[in-house]
Amino acid sequence: MHVILDALAMIGLSYVMGFLFYGFYRQFSARVQRRWGPSIWQNFFDNMKFLLKSETLSHGPMFFFGPMIIAAGAITTVLFVPFLKDSDWLQGFSHSGNLILIVYLLVVGPLGNALAVGSSGNPFGVMGVTRGLTRLMGLEVPFFLGLALVMLQHETTSVHAIMAAQDGIAQWNLFTNPIAFMVILLPFIASQNASPFDVVGAPVEVYAGPRVEFGGRLLGVLMTQNMMMTIAKLVLVVDLFMGGATNIFILIAKAFSLFLLTAAISLAFPRLKTEQTVDFFWKVPLGLGVLGVVATVWFPWGA
Amino acid sequence: MSLIVKMLFLAVSLSPALTLLVWGDAVAWPLLGGIELTFDLNPVSGFFMLLLALGAPLVALPMLRGAHEGPAYGLYALLLLGMQLLLLAGDFIGFFVGWEIMTWSSYLLLLRSERSDLEGAQSYILFNLASAFLLLAGILGFYSLTGDFRIEALASAGPAEQLILAALFGGAFLIKVGTLPLHIWVPRAYDQAPDTFSAFLSALMSKMGIYGLVLLPTLFPQGLAGLLGSLLNGPAAGYILAWIGVITSIIATFKAISQEDMKRLLAYSSIAQVGYITTAIGVGSSLALGGALFQALVHTLVKLLLFITFAGIILQTGQRRFNDLGHLIDRMPIAFFAVLIGIIGLAGMPPLPGFAAKYLIFVALIDARWLLLLAAMLLSSTAAFIYCYKLIYAPFLGHANSPEAKAATEAPWPYLVPQVMLMGLLVLLGIFPGLAIELVIDPVLIGLGMAALGAPSPGELATAYGGYDGVVLMSVFGSAFMIVTGLFFLLRGRMRRAGSAYDLSFAGEVPTAETPLHYGAGMGRELRRIPLVDWILSRTTTRFQAGLTRQSLAASGLLGGLYRRDPQTWILLAVLLFAVALTLMLLAGGL
Structure with a gap:
């Protein structure tokens, strides 16, 4: 019973946080661009509108099951990330998982998406998927290297143990291992599909992208999982670098400050081409990561 | 008879x-x-x-x-x-x-x-x-x-x-x-x-x-560590071996992405996957060898599954290039699931056992403090997603691109039986990674005189760095999938199947049967715009091989130069030399 309630609470919290954060982002970007922007609830309204559409076009069974796989992947990811530390609540199944598993679960979504898009038979959609997978190849290397620095620092892959090791603000990995944070920050933005590393999603200037064929309720499911996934990733970074949180309010505050940082970076830079993104990740964050490895692992004064 | x-x-x-x-x-x-x-x-x-x-x-x-x-x-x-x-x-x-x-x-x-x-x-x-x-x-x-x-x-x-x-x-x-x-x-x-x-x-x-x-x-008495000493937390000789393995898998992965023939893609992917095993053997710790053996087991199952399935497709269609297939999902559903399971295993995604193998190898690399190797291995293992996608998209999804692909049927049962058995084995191993460790991996590690990995329960994969539970993972994912699908049908509204395969959002145009809609072999071509990938793909080892050939020809020419055209002289010389040597030895009182 506790497990079911806990799981429902995690899913609900990540959904609510998801649409509020995205609503805020739309307001924030509008104000930066001197527009009024939509209300903070707009993402919720949009999502409900999609989910309640009366008609949905499908291109075959795999086209339908793809979004289901993505949503199941997102829920699984949320349930394997511990939201709070030193608490019985909002833990999900995180004790049966670890950091490397979570990093791989983050990828289930893109792959399920890839299957559905391929099944739609739209070559522009497949092009978008290939771009997404290419970007994944670029971002994953520095992202994982940064996380590996943290795993090495604490000699564990357990998110719980890493959280527990950061007692006070001075022990936050953000301060004890700043190189790792700098290494993962930009790939983290890319993994959120945020500017400047985004892949063109739906009808924009080029009528192409992974979402091009989806509409109605299927698009609603995709939007829901996207918002939940964003929160899962934010909470993961809060757990790993900002000491986790002991209650929901601290969690929201920490996740929000991190979101504000990434949103500010996103708004300041225009979109890069996919291959530029990959090249950038393999030069700057990965180069920094290599320096980090040399400084902390190879030399005796490090860990 | x-x-x-x-x-x-x-x-x-x-x-x-x-x-x-x-x-x-x-x-x-x-x-x-x-x-x-x-x-x-x-x-x-x-x-x-x-x-x-x-x-x-x-x-x-x-x-x-x-x-x-x-x-x-x-x-x-x-x-x-x-x-x-x-x-x-x-x-x-x-x-x-x-x-x-x-x-x-x-x-x-x-x-x-x-x-x-x-x-x-x-x-x-x-x-x-x-x-x-x-x-x-x-x-x-x-x-x-x-x-x-x-x-x-x-x-x-x-x-x-x-x-x-x-x-x-x-x-x-x-x-x-x-x-x-x-x-x-x-x-x-x-x-x-x-x-x-x-x-x-x-x-x-x-x-x-x-x-x-x-x-x-x-x-060797002290294993790999006895050869060149140790580096960080592992053997230095193994470090070299591990880099050989990782560089092999990176280059082979990019080569695989650029292939246009299914079996050649699988061949390069095989080189890359075996490269991971080489890397893990280089690390040499009990975690790493456990990972190497696990990867060997998974790779065996996955490659049997994929090669047999593609053999079935080639048998039914006569086509082996990505460009000439497409949309077989309706006609060969079992083959589709076989390839799906196969690529999930190949990509090392949870919940299939490829992940358990990758996990052990990654943890072993962290344990050895060889993080640069870890990053390099990760490059190859995420780039593998692209060729995995090509493997399933080009034959099964998109549009049928040849008359044979439009008329194909499921392969005969001698092909299907191994496929189904291998799929079952892979799923079982994915749910119960601990079982595989206990039954298959640990005896080998003990036989090699290393610490056994052990497993607290059949579903759990445990290491000193933490682990995961395959049963919990699979049941969470499975129930999430069923609940989401169920809820979807509870919602108001109805689903409608697209009228034809050409009913697409195609930049305002209406595509016809003549429009090239299948993206099969083209996939991954744009990767060459990334400087590093272009650099790798534009180099071949043919010059190395040609150099090797030249050197061996030169060496044999040198050896051949020792021989004269008249062998009698040489034989005479040899007999004389032998006689002199015998005489000398006799004189010295030997024999």
Whole structure:
């Protein structure tokens, strides 16, 4: 019973946080661009509108099951990330998982998406998927290297143990291992599909992208999982670098400050081409990561 | 008559399983000069025998289909015999004999394919002979140091001698697993071999090289660490081996992405996956070897599954290029699921066992403090997603691109039975990684004198760095999937199937049957815009190979220059020299 309630609470919290954060982002970007922007609830309204559409076009069974796989992947990811530390609540199944598993679960979504898009038979959609997978190849290397620095620092892959090791603000990995944070920050933005590393999603200037064929309720499911996934990733970074949180309010505050940082970076830079993104990740964050490895692992004064 | 032969053949293909089950005590067979051949099944060879026992009948089943092919059955039986001999051998003589039987019988099997050309066949036999000669040189070197052919640790040997032995044996086994730049025979052979036999080559024969690499550290008193000392938290000699493995897998992965032929893609992917195993063996810790063995097990199952499935597709359509297929999902649903399971395993995604293997290897690299290797390995393993996607998109999704693809039907049952069995095995291993550790991996680690990994429960994979529970993972994912799908149908509204395959959002146009809509072989072409990938893909090892050829020609020219045209003079000289030497020795009071 506790497990079911806990799981429902995690899913609900990540959904609510998801649409509020995205609503805020739309307001924030509008104000930066001197527009009024939509209300903070707009993402919720949009999502409900999609989910309640009366008609949905499908291109075959795999086209339908793809979004289901993505949503199941997102829920699984949320349930394997511990939201709070030193608490019985909002833990999900995180004790049966670890950091490397979570990093791989983050990828289930893109792959399920890839299957559905391929099944739609739209070559522009497949092009978008290939771009997404290419970007994944670029971002994953520095992202994982940064996380590996943290795993090495604490000699564990357990998110719980890493959280527990950061007692006070001075022990936050953000301060004890700043190189790792700098290494993962930009790939983290890319993994959120945020500017400047985004892949063109739906009808924009080029009528192409992974979402091009989806509409109605299927698009609603995709939007829901996207918002939940964003929160899962934010909470993961809060757990790993900002000491986790002991209650929901601290969690929201920490996740929000991190979101504000990434949103500010996103708004300041225009979109890069996919291959530029990959090249950038393999030069700057990965180069920094290599320096980090040399400084902390190879030399005796490090860990 | 032919039915009896076929049944007999199937029975022969079960012989590795029989050996595994009923093998009793060691068998010794005295050879001349006090040397005896010993055959025994130890845990290490037992593991590879298990792979053979699993794979041999599954490959034999589709081979049985169609016309009766006596010679092929005979050669396959001989091949199985050679591999069992190799695995059971307790000394290098039996090992070498088994190795040679394996090489020659597989070569003759390869020649039976109508697709094999002179170049492919020659490169297969030349590289494998080079491997065998390196092995022979290593064995003779080993004998000169110990005076014994038994496979066990060297008692006394200087560091230089150990290094030379490691290089000779390592070279032999690395050629067999297709390490760059000595890989050139692999894509050719896997491509040209009879379609079902490619499964055997990739899944099982490449594992014999891995068997050798696993045995290699046991030849030295302190394993790999005794060779060049240690680096960070692992052996320095292993660091070199690990980089060889990782660079192999990165380059092979990008090569795989750029292939336009299904079997060639699988061949390059095989090189890349075996590269991970090489890396893990280089790390050498018990975690890493556990990962290497797990990866070997998963790779065997996945490659059997994929090669047999694609053999079925080639059988039904006659097409082997990504461009010429498409939209087989409706016509070959079992094959679709087989490839889906296969690529999830290949990509190392949870919840299938590929993830457990990757997890062990990653943790082992962190434990060894070899983070740069970890980053490099991650590059290859995420780039693998792209070719995995190509493997499922181009044949099964998108639009059918040839008349054969539009009319294809599911492959006959001898192809489907192995597919279904392998899918089941992969899913089971994914749910119960701990079971695999307890039953299959730990005995080998104990046999090698290392710490067992252990598993608290069948579903759990546990390491000192933390672990995960496959049962929980699979049930969470499964119930989430069912709940989401259920809720979706509870929502108001209805689903409508698109009117035709051309009912697409196509930039405001209406595509027709003439519009090129299939993205098959083009996928991944745009990767060349990334400077590093372009750099890798624009280089080939042909110049290295040509240089090798030039050097060996020059060397043989040098040797040939010693001989004059008139051999009589040389023989006379040799006889005279012999006589003088005898006389001298007699005078010195010897003999």
